[in-house]
Amino acid sequence: MREKAYWFVCQVLNLFEIIISYRKDHVVPDDVFATWVSWFHELGTSKRFERFWIDEELWSHYKGELQQILNLATGLARKREEDFASVESSYDDELKAFHDQVATIMKDPSIKEHFDKRRATQHVGAPQ
Structure with missing residues (x-):
């Protein structure tokens, strides 16, 4: 199972790297790329x-922007504090930052x- 998870993560990271490249090349619209950031x-x-x-x-297999973004996320x-999940605003605040x-x-x-804009019109975690 661990090996399957490893290769799945690699596939997702490859897609992330592609979408970043497409965004930099202006192939992907602003709003589409912005949804990937979450x-x-x-x-x-x-x-x-x-x-x-x-x-x-x-990390060593990917371009600088993806490395920076995922290093930010892992950081x-x-x-996160122990009570992260129990503090209602923690997730939304972290996601905004x-x-x-x-x-x-x-x-x-x-x-x-x-x-x-999305945060102002709806609760971030709520379905539309």
Whole structure:
């Protein structure tokens, strides 16, 4: 099972790298790319991801922007307090900070703008 998980993570990371390249080449619209940023966060902060990213050195196979983004996410996961899940605003605040920092990494303010607009019109975690 661990090997299957490893290869699945590699496939997801490959897709992430492709979408980043497409965004930089203006192939992918702002709003589409902005929705992927939350998925970068989900994977990068997941419980076992760091085992693959750091321990298996997957980071070394990917371009700089993806490395920076996922290093940011794994760093956020490490900083979480024990009560992270029980504090209602923790996740939303972390997700906003993540989007803001990814916008800086990508030199793409549309990421922050899209997140702020979405956050203003709905609760981030709520289905539409």
